[in-house]
Amino acid sequence: MADTPASSTRDANLIEESLRFDNPVAALRRTDACPTSISRIEVEASQPTMARHGTSNRDVESFDILRSNATTDAAFGVGSHFCIGAALARQDSLSGFQVMFEGMDDLPLSFTNKGAS
Ligand code: HEM
Numbered sequence: 737m738a739d740t741p742a743s744s745t746r747d748a749n750l751i752e753e754s755l756r757f758d759n760p761v762a763a764l765r766r767t768d769a770c771p772t773s774i775s776r777i778e779v780e781a782s783q784p785t786m787a788r789h790g791t792s793n794r795d796v797e798s799f800d801i802l803r804s805n806a807t808t809d810a811a812f813g814v815g816s817h818f819c820i821g822a823a824l825a826r827q828d829s830l831s832g833f834q835v836m837f838e839g840m841d842d843l844p845l846s847f848t849n850k851g852a853s
Pocket of ligand 1: 819
């Protein structure tokens with residue numbers, strides 16, 4: 737790949753964009769402990785709900801590792817149950833991609849349904 741922007745930032749953003757583009761954890765179930773409301777929908781205590789994490793910041797029209805808002809998804813969850821393995825998963829993925837892409841200098845940094853750029 738070309739060396740702009742800085743490789744480390746670009747590679748890290750590749751991980752974020754991959755998670756954003758195709759979130760491995762599509763949905764998570766919860767059982768509410770007390771009555772609440774979600775987007776003005778009333779939820780009773782003990783009622784099961786499902787959060788569709790995979791839809792956060794969804795845009796399957798374009799994959800762009802230079803996307804500035806690639807981290808605004810919920811791939812690792814949100815709040816008090818945020819994934820404690822997120823840093824390890826990110827570093828592990830980064831190491832894997834770096835080995836995989838060694839010597840592949842002409843990969844596109846982005847694509848849309850219309851093609852690579
Ligand atoms: C790409 C890889 C990974 C993804 C996408 C991912 C995703 C998630 C998500 C969405 C949650 C939130 C679950 C919830 O809200 O109920 C979570 C929680 C958790 N993750 Fe990960 N995870 C990844 C890797 C890892 C790794 C490598 C570890 C450990 C080495 C790990 C350990 C945990 C633990 C222990 C929790 C529960 C945290 C809590 O409930 O307080 N995860 N993960």
